[in-house]
Amino acid sequence: xxxxxxxxxxxxxxxxxxxxxxxxxxxxxxxxxxxxxxxxxxxxxxxxxxxxxxxxxxxxxxxxxxxxxxxxxxxxxxxxxxxxxxxxxxxxxxxxxxxxxxxxxxxxxxxxxxxxxxxxxxxxxxxxxxxxxxx
Numbered sequence: 001x002x003x004x005x006x007x008x009x010x011x012x013x014x015x016x017x018x019x020x021x022x023x024x025x026x027x028x029x030x031x032x033x034x035x036x037x038x039x040x041x042x043x044x045x046x047x048x049x050x051x052x053x054x055x056x057x058x059x060x061x062x063x064x065x066x067x068x069x070x071x072x073x074x075x076x077x078x079x080x081x082x083x084x085x086x087x088x089x090x091x092x093x094x095x096x097x098x099x100x101x102x103x104x105x106x107x108x109x110x111x112x113x114x115x116x117x118x119x120x121x122x123x124x125x126x127x128x129x130x131x132x133x134x135x
């Protein structure tokens with residue numbers, strides 16, 4: 001199991017106690033000790049929790065984030081994201097900025113992106129991804 005970056009949808013499934021995702025997290029953590037998320041995923045989770053005023057879930061998330069790795073945007077990851085944007089735009093298959101930035105972080109750190117959103121991320125040729133919500 002390669003070092004991975006967890007996308008927002010998979011992290012949400014983890015916090016909703018999806019049994020397949022929970023099992024995959026446990027297997028991953030046995031090898032790698034910490035989960036990697038991007039600052040973009042951190043933002044997406046936080047904005048949803050603040051919007052719903054979900055204080056208990058917010059506390060759980062902040063505790064999770066403090067024990068794991070939150071990877072920042074860097075000049076390199078943003079450059080990669082911008083290159084992907086330009087390539088997909090030329091092909092007439094653009095993606096939203098959030099997905100592009102997450103992909104850029106994954107590629108810049110040579111990480112496998114763990115996502116349930118295969119339809120969108122399959123457009124990015126340089127990206128390796130897998131879905132932990134399926135066996």
